Structure formats: structure tokens, C-alpha cells
Amino acid sequence: MSDQAMRDAWFPVGLLSGLTRAGTASMLMGEDITVGLDDTGAPSVDCGGRKLPTVERFGHLWTSLGAPEKDLFTIPEADHPERTLVDVGVVRVKCSPLRAVENFLDIAHFPFVHTDILGEEDHPEVNNYKVEVRKDEDEVWATKVEFYQPQAAASAGGGIITEYMYRVPAPTCSVLYKTCPPRPGEWDVICLFVQPLTEELCDVWPWMALFDDTSTITDLIHFQQLIFLQDRSILENQIPKKLPLDPALETPTRADLTSVAYRRWLKRHDYTYGAQLVAE
Amino acid sequence: MTTTPLSNRRRRLTIQGNLASPSFLPWVERHSARLGLFCENLQAEETQVSFEVEGQEELIDALEVGCLLGPIDVWVESVEQHPAPSAS
Amino acid sequence: MILYDYILSPSCYKVRLLASLLGVKLELRAVDFHPGREHKGDELLALNPAGSIPILVDGEDVLTESAAILSYIAAKHGQNWLATSDAGEVGAQQQWLSFSHRLTSALGGARLVEMLHFPGDLAALQEAGIAALRELEAALFARRLTGQTFLVGDRITIADIACFPYVALAPDGSVSLDPYASIRIWMRAIRAQPRFIEMPGIHRLHELAPDPLAGDA
């Protein structure tokens, strides 16, 4: 199976606020790239002398090794002027880029990996929720996901039932919409943008657009880094390293439906860079 | 006479998609066995496979979820569950 | 006491951990270390010209070295977490506090390269880290032979707190802890302390919490 479908996708490669003329050496799907600013001060990505297409969005620079058919997805909710936009920074993880996204879509691990923050052992039950592939946008959506959380966000005072919606608009990106305690009726937006360095190594760029009048930006960054880094030791210790597209050696249940929908969508589109096709 | 837990259900699962690979039926049976379920009254065509299983609702759901993904050489379009006549 | 703190810093975690174990309340000031590099900004450089965290401010006292901060908090709130006046204990405590700096530069350095894109010679840092872990393992094995669990004296002290975080987070820098049985037992004894707190990458011992299923048995 070829990697062409993934090569034609958009990937985050740096924070717009961190680009320099000197450039930063990085990697995309096994190829060396340099990410920085060109002579005119415009963002630029070079791959062995070839200039790659770029998009500036959500505080990050995006690029592609191939020829993307579609524009990079949008997040209309994030345009609200009263939202605080938070560049969380980068964390490198020794795992498949697809595993990093799959973990982000999972709520059942909250009581054990994010204990007393996003979940607690006394409330581990995952109620049924709805998962679909939205045909027009060609995106995976999980909705009506509910979970008990002791401290849902930096600004949350106590335990609440939090409602989530998960969206996968690109093979290594996920957008999470989550109950916003200070603004009933609105959703906090928390994104996981993953840069595939190789099939078993990735850079993760979390990004958020929140309603939060009480926390400092630094508090918000720390909270998100706290959560994401609790996952890192899990991601680096799953066997096999690549994400299995055949669950023959796994036991998904109804609680894993978002994971299964994501893997199905990857399989349908040949987004197989970082995936294991046959179980072993 | 054996007694079964109250939560036990008997269901017919109908899988639709491109299921022509010879690996698919053994895969379904292995995955069922992994969940402690046994496939009965199996009917298989290239685009549709259906069978009955009896067991706890959440295990039958887990079988449905596993089959949705299936092995790499088949594409499962949908899996539907319907009540099946009780065996007893 | 005010602690200038970063959630992912093992050195800041040492201070938070000791304070928690001693029941001391800290006022935390979150520093945007990554990606903001706030510790290199004017305000924090005025407080600590070295440009590092943690920084502890307690009235007139400003401390910027984690081993010194541990000593300070223990002196104020937990004398039994310090060496007694016994020369052997004093020496051993200082030995391990100094050793903790080697862990910081080697294992901590590998972690910054592997996790947060810092520059550095990863292979050399990992090699130095493995050498330090082997040394610690040998010492802890020798302690076990004499019936002891911790590094100094007959109890947990700031020497253990100073060395624990960078050891526990060695896998963040791609240094495996699997070969070190005595280190594993020592880390477990620290994690089992009452009022132990976590940091990302160091999980709590779930088995110490009541079993939610116990009522069903």
C-alpha cells in the first residue's frame, strides 16, 4: 500500500510564533525538512531544495509533502473574539502518530491515567454515544459522549458530568469540543495536531481556543501539558508500536467505538503511514 | 438444563461489505471465540455474512465493534443486530 | 513560601513533593518554561540570574538550587528528613544531593532532547545516565543487604526526594528502567509514602486506593 494519501494531507510543523530566518531542522514522514522564514519573512518549508506548500492557521504552520486536494480544515468556533487562543508547544512522543490521535479520542482511560482530574476509579462507566462519518465533510464525529470528571478544566471547581464531541478532520488531527463550565451552551475547543516524523515517532502540538476569564495563559498551558504528558508513558509502551488496523489481537468494546471509527476511516482512505495492516 | 444470565441475548448479526476474502469467516469465528461467543446458523455470501450468537449484550456489542474493522483484506460497510429466535 | 513552578520540571516537582509529604502549603506561580521561555525573561532573571527554575521565595530568602530548597524546607518543617549530626549520615546526604545534579544533567538532559526539542548529544547523555543508574542500583542493593530501603540512615530523607524524579522519568529520555530491581523497589517505597503526589510520567500506585470492587466480593 502506498503512502500517497498521507503525503497529500496537511500536517503541523511548527508554531507561527516560533519561526526564525535560521530555520529549524525537522522531519515529515521520514523526510528531512527545514521550517522557518524565507528572505521576505514569509513562512517557508524546504524539503531537499523543494519548497513545500504552506498554510498558516490555528497558530501553527502547516505543510504537505504532496498536493493536497482540499484546503486545511477550519474550526469556525475558534474564531469567536472572546476566546483565549493557547499555543501549548510541542512534545515529542516515541509512538505512531496515529496512536497519539487514537488515545486523544479515548475517554475510558481517564480514571486510570488522569486520575482525580479527568476521571476517577469510582466512575469508570462509558455510556453509549454516537459515532458517524459525516459524508459532506468526510470527517469522523463522535457526539453525546458523557463522562464524570472530578476537575474537567483548569477553571473547573468540582466534579461534573462533562459532555464531549470529538472530530477527526485530518488523519493526524483531532478537535475536541467539551462542556465549558463558565459559559453554559458554549464549547471549549481543544485540538491535538500531530506531525508524523516517522511511522513510530511524532511531534504533538496541542492547541486550544477556550472561554476562560480566570486562568492565566500559563495556567492553561500547564494544565494541558499536565494532561498530555500523563499519556506519554502509555503511548510509548503499547505493543505493537504501529496502530493495528486489524483488531485480531485486540478486544475493542462499545467504549472503543470512536477508536474503531477512526481506524475504519484511516483504512478507507489508505491513511496507513504509522499503521500495522496485519495483526501480529 | 443450563441456566443463562438474565442479561443474555440471542442476536442475528448481519455484516455487509466487500467480504469475499477467504480469511473473513475464520476471522469472525476467532474473534467470536475470543469474546466467548459461538457463531451459529452462519450464512455467507461475498457481500453479506450473517450468523446468530447468544451471550451478554455488551459482548455481542463488542463483536459488532470488532467486526466493523475486520481484517485488512475486507471492507465492512455495516454491521446490524436483530433479535434472533431463542434457541431454548 | 512562593514556588516559581513548571508542571513538567522534575526539579520543581521535587519541591512540590517534599512540601506535600511534609504537609507544607506552597503558593505556586506557574512559569511558562515551554514554549514561552519565561524563565529567561527579565522578571525571572532579576530573581534568579541563572535563568533556571525552581525558585523559592520565603520572605527575604530566595533560593534557586533544588537541593538547597529541599534542605531549607526540611530544616523549617521536617528535621527528620535531614541527616542527623552523625558524620556518616551528613556525608551520605551531601553525596546524594551532589549525585542528584549528575542525574539532572544526564537523564534530565536526555529527557529535554527527547521530549522538548532541546539541543544536546543524546547518546552521550544517555550513556552518562545509564552509568548513574548503575551506580544508584549498586548502592541501593548494598542498602537492601543491610535491611535498609532508602539512601541515608534508616528513613526517607531529602536525599531520596532529590534523586527520585529524574530517575523515575529516565524513560522520557529513552533510558529504560527495566534492568534495575533495587531502584524499582526504592521508587515504590517513595511512591507509597502518605501524601505522595504525582507528576506527568510518574503515576500514583492505584493499588493503594480502596478497590472499588471490594464491596462486591
Add this chain to the structure above:
Amino acid sequence: MQADERTQWVPAAVSTDILDGTVVPAALPTGPIAVWRTASGELHANGDRCPHRGMRLSHGFVRGNSLSCIYHGWRYGRDGGCEHIPAHPGLEPPKSINCGPLPVAEANGVVWVAAQAPEEAPAEIEGFEALKSMLFCATPAAIAEAAGGALKTELGGTPAHLVTAERTPSETFVVALVPTGTDVASKLAAATALEALRRVTESAT
């Protein structure tokens, strides 16, 4: 792996290094394993891979007679069968969801594990007990050569046996055994000598 290799006992850990109610990582030639003791001290081993989503079970935790995965808390019993799935608390999991229990035995204070049940118990080395385990970045042959041509040797003046298991082509798990009843000072000297043996072996490799 050959069938006869699968039924070989492989040294996996020192008995006293696995406390009651804890799990540790180890390895067989077939792959990583998790070795654990129930709260009452009973020893078990299984594949280091949760059948749910592949998380290493050696990162998990032991409560009573069960081993739980740290990722989603799936709980496995002494027979390896799944006992509880927290996301579906009302479900009674079938034993067919299983983390693959492995034959395990203790002899000379060493924990031995096999991929398939061997016909006989691990061979006893009369009068010796495990002192310490250590990972050498060397092959078993290089270790034997550095130890003087055989794995029966002496360490710091104390007679010793080394039992070895190749973990990777460049790494070998070693357990040093010393006579039962060896005093603390001699044990310490033997452990120090084992460190020296590792330095010699690794610098020769």
C-alpha cells in the same frame, strides 16, 4: 523459536526482587513478559500485552489476586482470564479474554519462566541462592569467557554460579548465585565483583 526452546525454563528475575502485590517487566525469547505476585505472594507470569489495546501489563498494578492494566483498568486473574472491564462495569467478562498465563517456577531464589510448560522443574543448583540480577551489554558467551571460561566462577572470594538469558543479541540477563548462608560482607564483595565482571565483559565487547 524452536519448539524445544519454547519449553526451556528462562531466568526472569530474582525472587526477592518481586515484592508481594507488585508486577515487574522481564523477557522471554518470544517477547516481553510481566511477572507478578498476588498480595499473598503467589507468583504469576503472562505476556506483557493487555489483550484490550496492547498496553504493557508490567506498567499495571496488583490488587489482591488480580493484575490490572494501567491504561483502562482491565483486570486479570491468576489464570490470566479477564475479571472486570471498568468501562462496562455490569459485564461479566469471559475467560476467553485472556492475557496468556505462562509457566513459572522458583528455584535457588530465581524466578524461571517458560513459553510452554517444560516437562521438568528448573534444575536446582544445590546449596546456592540468588544474590543479584544484572543486565550485561554482552553475549552469554562473552560473559562466560570473561568469568574464566565457565559460568561457575567466584566473585570477590566467594564461590558463585551465573545463570544467563540472552535478552537481545547484545544484552544478557545475568543472575549471580552464591552459597546459601553467605554473610552480608561477602555478599557485598560478590556484588562489587559482579560489577567489575560486567565492566571487563563490556569493555571486551
